[in-house]
Amino acid sequence: MMILSPYILTLMQLLMTTSMQLQLEDAPKKVGPLPKLTSDSKREEAIKLYGSGLLYEKENRLLDALRSFEKAMELDPGALSPRKALIPIYMSLDRIEEALVQCRYVLERDDSSLETFALYAKQLAALGKIEEVTEILEKLMKNPASKDKPELRLQVLRELSLRYEQASNWEKSEEKSKGVADILEMPSAEEVLELTEDSFRKLKAENYEMLGRLALKRKDTKTAIEYYLKAQKLDIVRSGRLGLNLAQVYASEGKNEEALLRVDEFLQTQPLGTEAYELKISLQKKMGKNKDVVPEIELASSRDNHNNSLKLILARELRINGQIPRAEAIYEEIANQAPSTEVYHALFDLYRENKESGASRALARLESSIQAVSRKGGIPPDPSQAMQVKAMLLALKKDPEMLRKILDQAYNQLVKGGKIGLETKVALGTLASRASELKAGEKLLLVSLSESTPNSATESEVYSGLLRIYRMAHKYQEIISICKEGLDKAKNTSRVLFHVEMAGAYTHLEKDIEALAAIDLAINESQDREKLFSKRYRASLLAQMGRFQDAEKEALTLLRDYDQPNEVRDIRYTLSSIYSGMKNHEKSEALLKQILEADPADATANNDLGYQWADRSHNLAEAEKLILKALDLDQKLRDTSNRLTFEAENAAYIDSLGWVMFRQGKLKEARQELEKASNLPEGSDDPVVWDHLGDVYFSLKEKQKSLESYLKAINLYQVVRTRRDAERVKDIKQKIELLELEPSKK
Template sequence: MTGFLRRSVCRRMVSTWLLTAMTGLLLPASSSGQDSAKAPEAAPPTPVTRFPGLPVQEGDDPLSLFIPKDEETSDEKLKDEALAWFMTAQLHYSRGENSEGLAALKKTVEKDPSSLTPYRILVPALLDARDLDAARKYALQGAALKPEGIILVQGVALVLTRVRQVDEAIALLQEGLALVPREKELGRYLSLQRQLGALHKAVGKNQEASDYYKLVFDALQAPDSKLSPEQIKDLLGEPGALFDEFGNVFLQSAQPELALKAFDEASKYRPSRPGIHSYNLALLFRDTKKPEQALAELDKYFAAQLQIKGRDAYQLLKDLLTDLKRDGELLGRLEKMKEADTQNAALAYFLADQYVAAGRFDDALAAYRGAPGGARDPRALVGLVHIYRQKKDWPELFSALTRAFPVVDAQDEELTLRFQEEVDAIQKDKDAFDGLVAHARKLQSEDPPKLEFFPAYIMGKLCIDTDRSEDAIGFYRYAISMQNSPPAQLYVDIALHLIQTDKFKPAIEILTEAVQHPSLDDERPYFLDLQIAALEMDGQTDKALEVVTQAKQDYPRALPLISREAWIYYHSQQWEKAIAAYEALIQAGPSLNAKQEMLNTWRFSLSAIYVHLENFDKGESILEELLAKEPENTQANNDLGYLWADRGKNLPRAKIMIEKALAAEPENAAYLDSMGWVQYRLGQFSEAKESLLKAVKDPKRQDATIWDHLGDVYDKLGDKEEAIKAWIKALEIEFEKPKQEEKLVKSLLQKVPADRIPKKDSSDSK
């Protein structure tokens, strides 16, 4: 049962350091979630200089604040009260009291749920407060209220897309779509279809995107269209670009005839630029295995010296010549085009890249420097990174690499991918990485130091990514020392890395410094929480309890700190105290404004404790009660499924539940382990081996229980040597922990031959 503890409270951390490095150093804001507004008295409107606005599309102005001008009638008492709350919200926002303003807006909706006006303001305010769950909820309520409220759903979906929650945006729009009657609200219905098509295209689901786009395309082409001219105009936007996009999606979903219709439609809006239509036809002909015709059409595009398709046009040329087995023509064609079109930057950089691919580095350097944007352009910098790595010129590589990070635009997916490949290559090239570190240290040691802040930060991030902790600490401390008010993210990055790699003592030092830093008062609760966790994981339980007791007094509404004491008891295996603490938290949850997700986390922990104490029925009942309320809850399905599998009961149903969890998170190692274990219990040993091998593939996320399970599977398959190796690996992982799972270790020691039992690490370096 030891594995159940691990899977119920596993940390979920995603590495987004490349994006962070490119877009700035940010620490997520937090809010208490309190509705702290006091009951209002009717008051005259107060001018507001800024009210949160809802962006529906890029460049949109925020929705404006609506204030009724007509005097309400005496039989509209409820609306009167809602208006008072509405004006109170204005007053709070004008004073910068955003939490109180938000609470007042919620009261406005409560007092007049039939009006769309408060929703128009509340939803943007929730987005401004980063409460996406509540924004979704109220946006859907507004859309259900009146058809025009669907704009709120579309706006929230756009924000979800911007924060890379595209699947959530799609799900929200699909819910919104069900609220819009197609016949009565055809314009809005098709607008949602178009947005859904764009989002599916963004995540590479071209078949689904084409289904949405086809519906819009057919409606626009219908001779008896029920759309008004204004609705058609709104749907089209920039018609040529829209029909181009339709055509490309149709092409990628194996519908060439439909693609041709869309491309033909696009050409009608660009009669003076036939070259674009030729490019589209080239795509179509290549897709239909007609490379000669495709090349002829592409040459028409090049003859017009158009740049609108950028690098894609030259990549298409390269692909077509490869199809025709005429690769040797590429450089000559590109050089000839460049002579005739000297200001075409996309062409110049593509030519330089081809020189790099051919190993003609001197020609490539000259081409990058002579391009319209010069060697400072991100397209050049990515190429220079490759060249200088090949030339083993570490100072120039350092310069190109650190200059590339802030200018490579994440929106340029092709360039970002190439840059990431170069970064990966550097991290795998020991000589190159050692050279970069040595050069950075040399700059740092000069008098005065010549290592600047951002390059130091980048080197720290790269060292984290390659598990060079000592180097990472050095670069981060140097970067922090350069700032009077260092970004909180610097402390977050290095502290989380040290905790994740079980280097708790240096993590505690970093976090103690962050907690005491005068410029980080707003982030102090967050750093206190990390510091307390690190203390406990370092075995300093008494100190952790001492710090958390004071922290709860200092921040009585900070839920992570309030719940940390229970976790300390859990982690230190003080089970009775942990049970009492978690039960108290669950009981007090509503008064603490704890969200359902937080309450569920506490329930998962409580269930895991009962399971560890072999009170299986109690552990199961907690999960069953949760699933009765939330049958789709991913972790509850996994945890109960695993628990049943471990006990050998309800195995077919357990497998279905774990499959449901894996469908939501197919790469989750704990869920893969659960699947492997239920397959083992069902006698499906080959399938279990496959699942468990997937679960252990990440070298940074190793778990003793999973390796123990894998050993058991190998044993059943008759591969005793591989079984012993897996059990040894499990022991090695456990022996590295400050506190070990006694039951698991005892079981493993019985499986591994005495002469092959690994030695415990007796060092105290963590």
Template sequence: MQISITISVVLLLTMSVIGDDVSDFTIPEIPAEPLGQVYLSESQTDKLYATTLFGQARLEQRRRQFANALQLYQRAWRYDRSVVSISNELIPLAMGLKRSEEAARYASLAITEKTLDSQTLMRMAVVLTRNGSYERAVQAYQMILARKDDSSIQLPKALISAELGRTALLAQKNDLAARAFDDANAALQNPDEAGLTPAHITQLKGSTGAIFLAMNEVYQSTKQFAKARNAIEQAQQVAPNAAMYALRLAGLLLAESKPQQALTTLQIYFDSKSLEAKADPYRLLIKINEVQHSDVAEANTRSIEQLLGIQQTQTSNHYIGYTLAELALAAGNADLAIEQLRKHLPIQPILSGYQNAVDAILLQHSNDTPLTESAAMELAWVLGHVYSRSRSLAALQQQRIAKITSDKVLLSRLEEVAFAYVVDDRVPADTKISLKTFTSHTAAAIGLLFSDTKDWQQAEKFFELAIAEAPRQSGAVYQNWGAQLLMNDQRISAIKTLERALNSEFVRNKATIHFLISGAYLLNNQNEKAVNSSKIAAEQANNSPRLLSRYPWILYHTGQLEQAQQEYTQLISKLMNLQTTPGTASTARDARLTLSTICQRLGESDDAVEWLEQVLDTDPEDPGALNDLGYLWAERNEHLLRAEQMTTKAVAADPDNSAYRDSLGWAYYRLGKFTKAKAELEEARKLNDSDGIIYDHLGDTQLQLGDQQQAQKMWQRALELLDAEKDAKQIDLIRKKIEQLR
């Protein structure tokens, strides 16, 4: 103990002496030469940035900030694909956040990477199939099956072949599907050799035999009938069903050109009185008769007779009724068609039934024999039913609507009977009332018809009647009425109509009315009212992306950029919690693109870049964002190789877009590729001869190519085209360039 104390004292004294003796200390001189600098290439810079983003993403993921992590991973992948694994980082996060479209988008981009293991490809194929990207999923399955001795795959290849067959069928690649199913069948015949356990076999066959039904469809389409029969037999073994077995065999027999045997076998299904196959057996009967009778009229007559016979034993079978109506229409038998529709539409209403009812009634009308009042009444009711389903007539398709609206005699007859029905509840004598509907629906439908003809007097009359008949449900009528007026540039009338709606106790809080009237006010330069109404629409939007976006959109279009920027930013935050709501993705995309434009106009170029980056995070192939960001970078003289790549992609996606071609031309210019720049800018000018920016860029390019006369000519044309107020800064720059040439 004593020794250690002594040593400590000595050390303390020594340190004190050393600490005081600094009088002769001199500062070392640093050599005058600058330190060596390392310049990174653009690709090296991108890789470094991607690595940094990846680290940030990892940190956000550990903090359970999954949305932030996903965005960082996405951007890291875009800057350098070697840094991030789509399958390990991107897709699991996207699926967990219920952003399946993004997951499928990245899966589609990733499956071409040869480094992916088979288990990863399997997961990608499943994601792609769920999102309808069948061809890409097929590609993934093919890549897996092409590999030999792959230890990363945990399933026997027979199961993968079955999935390939099913997916190829969805992609309408039936020859490929047939080959894949051949492999699956071969494995079933030799399960031990194929490595199939009893559990695998059960998994392959399923509980319903669905895989064999897919095989049957594929083999019939490729005319491999023996294999199709075997598939039908196997499906029957897995899930016995005598009626469906007979139907499947009948279909096969017809494919084999054995119509009589097909008819005999199909009768087994009819005798069972099953409804399981819906309308398929009755359509198969029609096909059989078309094969047996070369004369179409004779075939139709025979089918109608047989279907009527079956209907006598199954009077409530609406599948027979609707098939009969459709066939009767094709045969020109409008009376039979409408008879069937009167019977089944009130009990089992379907859209195609209403469409056929319109066709059947119109079939009774001609210039020589105009539609009777009773038939016109039925037509008005059918239109009312269609309106009641979607508050629109769009489901009837424009071709049907045009047949009505283009016929003045028919329109006049409809107006007469509909008015009498709505006002006085009068129905023409001998009218069958099975298709009767509410007066308000009938009036609204006729109002829409007259809107289509731009007969605003008649349209107003019927819309007024619809509102009076059902004031509590008048919101949809006002909405349709106002929308029709707006679409036809009747803004004053639209404002009057929609303001009246807002004075109604039943409509004043309806967000869609505020949405519409804000647009009408904007068109009429009533900006303050437009802003107020759009704000109410957003406040009452009930999580509708479209309604939520109205307020910032109006602010932007009224020139209130700072407030629009604030509201759009808040909108993006709200939409993050609405990922599964239809319309969210497209609304968020549009909001970010608009925010980028706002930031550019406010001189906040870094933020403008960031918003475009966010669009590309969710969709790396978005042409609009690729173009805009590529152009921004070219303007800033940054990331020029990436700018060239991005604008090239945009042009490839839409070669006739002049703005995209201008952006690519400008990227070439910044890279010093002036000949290429000129060619691209000339293409842009051909597509749009009234864009001053294109002419300005052409002037700059001509100057670099040594043609001062052409450069000055292009700049002069640019001055003629640019807007003196909006483009004041650009105009000033062009004038300075011209002055420098003098």
């Protein structure tokens, strides 16, 4: 979950308390085309409903208020007040997408609505859409309504400075911080901003510290020191922290003795972070005082016994000095008392150093904790071990090499007749399916399935993991078999899952009648969100079968039948894919643009629009921006994800980036990205990636590599088996014929 900074929280409070007069009759101020004017009777009824909604809201009858505001909006689409009133209600009901839609609608027509700006920025920040938050705050600074509100401008500038600093845009960040300084230096600023003398001095000191930090980023150490000294004079409490800032400045100038003196002053405060300790260790090693590192960190740790981050540094330095048993003892102590991803990452790294027993020890530790959580036979389970399991799995998610070693160990253990608990096998099998470790995953999950009882808590995980493995291995007959078994025996797994998976497998095997029968069963047995997914999947299957007109007709029907923003987004995406298959690029791209208008941070739509443009050598510069944005959004999503399974980079997005680079003639960059995509789990068996890589090698005149890539693509097309394979294979064979006429690169 994204944590909002103190700046933006304060900004929200300021904006939310700004007195705004909401007029139902406000005419839209810009953007067209606007809705047709409603009749007087409808407008009067809308006003009454709006008034009723306000009363319901005052009485905390939110659902009644919601219905009244929505009906008023329906009767008078051009009125903004019902839409403004709906936004906080949608937010309180967690209908975020609908809240965002109304925010955009209102701001396009009334950019003076500071309250709506606040709500919009708050939701974007909570969703991690940092670029959009920055854009909104910049618009707010240019808004005439904010010019007479120095307290508002102060908070916006502080927030913008922080965001630009996080984005490494030092120039912009410094510009905003200087804007903060200008406000703080204006006459009677303390009274205008309604701050106490102490708060005002701290605010100025904080801004000077920011300016000093930014000056240091551009290597202006003289100015940085001036700012830091100003901050020290204003805020004595902050002086310790500023001692660290000055130490960093002196260190950057090579004044190690002065820097060490300053950092030692700061460490007297026993800070929670590790930045100062790391700086001190770095300085000691530069000055040849390596022998002092472990004793001094050990002393600091004994004085600050609850600082686990400091203990991790101590253990690391002990390992560097060859004191492995002592380091392991510290890791074990921390793991037992306060399990975390960091400590298990370090412990597994230590295990890795022992090539013979490292994976075995890691597996044993994981097995012990999992079995402690799920004890049976009258022995009480140990709930505290759940935190241990979670920390270990998250550590393995970030360490695919160690995960592979543990999976190999588990596989070999089972092959040799060794025992592993059912819950451990399921957990490892699920991890294996996500990390594309197919052989180990299949063995673990098949054994788990044979040991599972109907209606067991692990049943759904086992079936889902097996189906994923068979799908990645293109074992379509095995998918059908396991789905039939699941439909007959499973008690705790969605039947819709089995029908959908069977439909996909039958389609790959070109058994269209069976595929449509399976997806129709999925539709009949599904409810709500599952039903829409099944219907969209049916339209997609029809397109794969080459029945594009039928697919288009069904998708258009869905677009008429569903009206919720998230539903409309999904249907538009399905229809866009159908039009792409029909080579109707205009309609396909128009739908992707509509998705991005509603949500500019939709990673899939950004990638697909960028890829389509690249594939047609159209709008290449803009296509590259869209694909880079998709990759950035995907990275942020993975960075903030709490999923316990391994999540590799998105091979399709990286392939798109490589392809747009190729289209722009950037062959070196294209090669780098496409080789990266070909080494990822989802890219290694994607024929499109290998076809693209073959084209890059062809252009680089690397004949042998180009031929190998083309042959790999042909082989994968034959394994994957989709309807357009013959056409694609024919194209590749023609390229191979041309390749044979080309001279090899000398």
